[in-house]
Amino acid sequence: MKKEKVDILIIGAGPSGSVAAAYLFNAGFKVKVVEKNKFPRFVIGESLIPRCMDHFEAVGLLDCLKKKKFEVKTGARFLQGPKVCEFDFSKKHTKGWDWTWQVPRAEFDKTLTDELLSRGVDIEFEKEVLAVDFKEDRSVTTIMDEEGNSSEIEAKFIIDSSGFGRVLPRLLDLEKPSEIPKHSSIFTHVKDVRRPEGWEGHRITFDIVSQETWxxxxxxxxxxxxxxxxxxxxxxxxxxxxxxxKLRQMMKLSDHYHDRFAGLSYEFEPKMIKNIAKSVKQLYGKGYVLTGNSAEFLDPVFSSGVTFATESAHLSAKLIAKELKGEEVDWETEYSQYMLEGVDVFSTYVKEWYTGNLQKIFFNDSENPVIKEQICSVLAGYVWDKTNPFVKNHHRLVKAVAHFTDLEKENASLS
Ligand code: FAD
Known part of the structure; x- marks a missing residue:
């Protein structure tokens, strides 16, 4: 059986694995990425938020992406019947990127891996991780190729970036039920032959057809x-x-989009992912760390998935580099607590979206520009900025403002 030794083994070549690989390769480590699929491969998660641009830039992956001329995303639009709420990322509380992209992920992810391969990063496609054996100071991972041949990789550290493959959560029994309501999704791509001209036809839109369905x-x-x-x-x-x-029936629920997509053929049989939210008991252990979807996934509603994937990849890669250079790393505070703080902020917004509180704020007739800029920062992914009251006091502020909106409406109806 083939055996090899590396410093860091990365499982999965999505955005999380690619960002981690770029950082550690740049830092001079022997890195190996193993990826189950052949690229390009389809994966969902197509609307990015600005915070992930910081990570691609930090590891030198922004220029290859810019060349692809993906659709630029400068904000997001939410519709509820006749009401419209638009966020513009240039009008946000936290300084930072005010644009990002809407991307077909097959092409986006392949752009990242092509760039890494051209730099000399060792990525093996069509290799599936089957088992991991943790020893005192290293691990031995068994992988299998398409023909069923097994080989072993010895590593000082493993980054599990396997997305919904959730390799280590499965192998190490780390799965935990999520606190987010049980939601599912059905989706596909269409050739958008009736797309309106100009910005109107290009911006990402969320059409809210009921409190919990969009x-x-x-x-x-x-x-x-x-x-x-x-x-x-x-x-x-x-x-x-x-x-x-199912999807054709559901499209009838959208007054805004039914006509635009009616009768068009779907590019692939719509996929359904059931009970999307995932959680784990711990984000790291001796010799391994979980990043991206392999760790935690909340809900697609604010498009935070890729940004958490790249945030956790970039941070964990920095910490691994530190540790392998002999410096002390406190994984609990430097990784777990930091990541979970961001997850906690976002999960408030996800939960309050589905309770209806956030929708009350978004679709309120009178708009408060300061509140809007602060919420816009959260939607852009800047969820660690404690100067933003909607980050610092997220647990009570969304509820409080929603309550105030109710009172305002009551007063208006009495006067
Ligand atoms: P992935 O991109 O999933 O990559 C993981 C890789 O690991 C895959 O290529 C897989 O083949 C590989 N792998 C799996 N198992 C193994 C194995 N055993 N051995 C080797 N390789 C393996 N996020 C957004 O940012 N914006 C959105 O608009 C958005 N919409 C979403 C809508 C839905 C319905 C869902 C379910 C998710 C959505 N997400 C969105 C989340 C997004 O899909 C993920 O957060 C993102 O893809 C995570 O990136 P990743 O690198 O962690 O994992």
């Missing part, structure tokens, strides 16, 4: 658009027939 419309620069519904699992399952039929 449609995303994510136009790409290649003329295709991603459409997908998210809603309670039981509700999505109540639509009859195969997933294509």
């Amino acid at each position: 449609l995303w419309v994510i136009p790409f620069s290649n003329g295709y658009t991603s459409i997908g519904y998210v809603g309670p699992t039981e509700y999505l399952e109540s639509f009859e027939g195969p997933t294509e039929e």
